[in-house]
Structure formats: C-alpha cells, structure tokens
Amino acid sequence: MFFYKESNDIDFGETTIPNIFIDIYMPMGDGLYTKVYLLAYRQVCSSIPDPKFDNKSISRILEIPLSDVISAWKFWEKQNIVKMHKNDTLDDYDYSIEFLDLKRLYVENLQVNTTSIKSNSNRIVSAGENPSITKMFNTINRVIGRFLDPSEKLRILDIREKFNVTPDVIVYAYELSKRRNNGAPKNLNYIEGILRNWYDLGLYTIEDIEKNIIEDKKRYDMYRLIFNALGFNRQPGSEEKRIIDTWIDKYSMDIEVILEACSKSKNTPNPSISYINGIIERYKMNNVKTLEDIEKVEEEFNQKKQQRKSNTSNNTSAPKVKTRFHNINETFRNYNPDELEQLLKESQKGKF
Incomplete structure (x- = not known):
C-alpha cells in the first residue's frame, strides 16, 4: 500500500x-x-x-x-x-x-x-488502535464535560494495567463519581481510589460492583435504623460499624432482634453500641433468633430472678432464739391434758 x-x-x-x-x-x-x-x-x-x-x-x-x-x-x-x-x-x-x-x-x-514525549505519544496512539480504549476515552470525555489531556490518558492506561480492569469498569467509576457528587465528577485521584477499592474487594466486573453497591446500601440502611433507634444523629464510627457487622454477619441477628435490643436502652442515660452489644451477646448465648425467643428468654430470666429473690428472703429471716417460753411449750407437748392439770395442782401446793 x-x-x-x-x-x-x-x-x-x-x-x-x-x-x-x-x-x-x-x-x-x-x-x-x-x-x-x-x-x-x-x-x-x-x-x-x-x-x-x-x-x-x-x-x-x-x-x-x-x-x-x-x-x-x-x-x-x-x-x-x-x-x-x-x-x-x-x-x-x-x-x-x-x-x-x-x-x-x-x-x-x-x-x-x-x-519521552515520543514514547508516550506512541503509547497513546497504540492504545487508540484498540476500539474499546478509544470508546473509553470518548465516553469519559462526555462524562467529565471536557477532553482528557495526554497525561490523564497515560495515567488511565497505567491504572488499567495496575488493577487489571476493563475499560467499561473505568467508565463506570467515572459515572459513579459523577452521580455521587451531584453531577460533578471527581479528579483522577478519586477515580483511582474507587478502582483500588474494587480491586481490593475482588470486584472485576460491573455486575459484581453493582451487587456490592446494593449490599453496601442495605448495610448503610441498617446502620441508620440502629442509630435512629438509639437516638443518634450521626454516622457510625469504624469500631461501631465493626460491632454491628459482627451482629449481622457473624451472629446472623435479625434486624428486628437488634432493634428490640436497642429499645432496652430507653431508660439508659447514655446509651451506646457497647451497651447494646452486651444485650446482643446475651441473646447469642441463649440462641435468640426471633422476637419470640426474646420473650422466652426474658420470661425465664424473670422467673429465675424471682426465685433468687424468694430464696434470698428466706435465707435472711431472723434466727429463732429459744426462751423459757419455748422450753415450756416444748415441755407441755410431752403431756396430755389430764397430766398437765395434775402438774399444775402439784405446783400450786404450799402457795396458799
């Protein structure tokens, strides 16, 4: 040619x-x-x-x-x-x-x-021969509302190789960034952070990423429900998230059971996740899975509490002290009425 x-x-x-x-x-x-x-x-x-x-x-x-x-x-x-x-x-x-x-x-x-410029230029040109790469750059241009400069293109190519992601996933990261920031996509550092997080979580396809996003939203909604039940108007800290995640993931506690535990803090001056964790730990020890299980556990607990109270009351009664009256009564129990009358007459002789 x-x-x-x-x-x-x-x-x-x-x-x-x-x-x-x-x-x-x-x-x-x-x-x-x-x-x-x-x-x-x-x-x-x-x-x-x-x-x-x-x-x-x-x-x-x-x-x-x-x-x-x-x-x-x-x-x-x-x-x-x-x-x-x-x-x-x-x-x-x-x-x-x-x-x-x-x-x-x-x-x-x-x-x-x-x-250096020639080498970078050749790399961009070579990458542009791949239709999926060309489509990726063109789509990103539309998402961010401007044209990527060569340094950004080179960095995107580096990121793609580093995290072994497809062009579609990179575009999805830009689109997600734009949605999360009210239509204003973040810079390339932010995009790289998103892609690194997906890589660390083992998310390599858009389908996997979307499933993870749905699960994250469900978990966030649970955090919000629990904190609302406790009257907290703030986001949970990392340690609080870890404790709540343990309830859900490790203990398999239903959200209704967790919210019921939170209701126990109504009369507590300073409720906390640690306080609720004590209740949840007790539920776990008693194999609580439903609200009905809670009723049974609490009923058993109240019965045992009442029994302990009753036993304590009996054990703390005043000890019996024997007096002469007790001795008389015990002596009288050894005689029948006729014998007692005879004893009484004998005891009165010589007094009158």
Whole structure:
C-alpha cells in the first residue's frame, strides 16, 4: 500500500506543518484540539492573514463552543508549543496566541524531552488502535464535560494495567463519581481510589460492583435504623460499624432482634453500641433468633430472678432464739391434758 499525491497546476496555497508536530505532538492531542491548532496555524502562515480572524472565528468555523477553543489553547500551552497572551479587554476569551518555533525547541531541547514525549505519544496512539480504549476515552470525555489531556490518558492506561480492569469498569467509576457528587465528577485521584477499592474487594466486573453497591446500601440502611433507634444523629464510627457487622454477619441477628435490643436502652442515660452489644451477646448465648425467643428468654430470666429473690428472703429471716417460753411449750407437748392439770395442782401446793 502506498500514499502519493496528485500533481496539479492550480495553486490554492499551502501550509507547511513541521513534522515534529505531526510525529510528536499531534498524537498527544484530541482531534478537536488539533483542528484548532491547524486552523489558526494556517492563518499565521498565510501570505495575507485575515486581521479579523480570532478565537470566535475558530468557534464559528468548527461549530464548537468558544470555551472549547480556549481549552485547546490551554492544552497546547501546557505542551509548551504556544503561549497565550490575555488581551486588555473584559472578554474572558480574548487571547492572542503565539506559536513557538517547534524546530528550535526540538534542536535545542530546552523545553521538551522529545524521547519521552515520543514514547508516550506512541503509547497513546497504540492504545487508540484498540476500539474499546478509544470508546473509553470518548465516553469519559462526555462524562467529565471536557477532553482528557495526554497525561490523564497515560495515567488511565497505567491504572488499567495496575488493577487489571476493563475499560467499561473505568467508565463506570467515572459515572459513579459523577452521580455521587451531584453531577460533578471527581479528579483522577478519586477515580483511582474507587478502582483500588474494587480491586481490593475482588470486584472485576460491573455486575459484581453493582451487587456490592446494593449490599453496601442495605448495610448503610441498617446502620441508620440502629442509630435512629438509639437516638443518634450521626454516622457510625469504624469500631461501631465493626460491632454491628459482627451482629449481622457473624451472629446472623435479625434486624428486628437488634432493634428490640436497642429499645432496652430507653431508660439508659447514655446509651451506646457497647451497651447494646452486651444485650446482643446475651441473646447469642441463649440462641435468640426471633422476637419470640426474646420473650422466652426474658420470661425465664424473670422467673429465675424471682426465685433468687424468694430464696434470698428466706435465707435472711431472723434466727429463732429459744426462751423459757419455748422450753415450756416444748415441755407441755410431752403431756396430755389430764397430766398437765395434775402438774399444775402439784405446783400450786404450799402457795396458799
């Protein structure tokens, strides 16, 4: 396969683009950014430049927002191949653009590391040959409302390799970030944090991630129910979460049983998760699984408590002290009525 150019005597003018831009910088930029650069570069290379040509002209010709034109110039300025000069007007988009000499930058190697840039550019180009990667970058652009710059693309590629995730999962992380932050997606550090957490949890597919999110929401709802029952208007701490997770995961306690335990703190001045944990531990020891089990345990507990109280009352009664009256009574129990009457008569002799 060959590429060749048809010769023609008609001259419409030509714009010479340095190969360093085509080989090194163009692969780094988004297609729209490249269009902005080339369209403006054509004007500065024209033998008869249009004095009215400005950023608004580029916006109109390419049919893009003026803000996108300025974003393109900021990108190229970051690559050190143009300089933006703010004009002395109230218009925030009124900039003059100075195109730097790419050949001088290449030869003097003052501001660019061409080897590194070339290597990174090749990596981005190579990745772009994968349709799923191209789709990923384009979708992320739409989610964040701007174009990813090359450094972000390279980092996303690094993250993809580090955590062994698919492009769809990376896009899902961006979409989730946007939903969680009221339509404003977080930066790449935040996205990497999400992907690292999924990697640590062994979540590699969107299906696994969504199941985990549902389970997390259920658990959060349980935390909220328990804290509302205790009158807490705050989020649980890590240790409190650990204790509650133990009730649910290790002890398999039903939420109704846990809430019933929380109700026992109504007369407690300073209820706490630790206090409720004592109740739950007692439930576990008694194999409590339902509200009916709680009634049985409490009934047995009350019966034992009443029995202990009764035994304590009997054991603490005043000891019997024998007196002469007791001796008399005991003596009398040894005689019948006739014998007692005879004894009484005998005892009265000589007293009258």
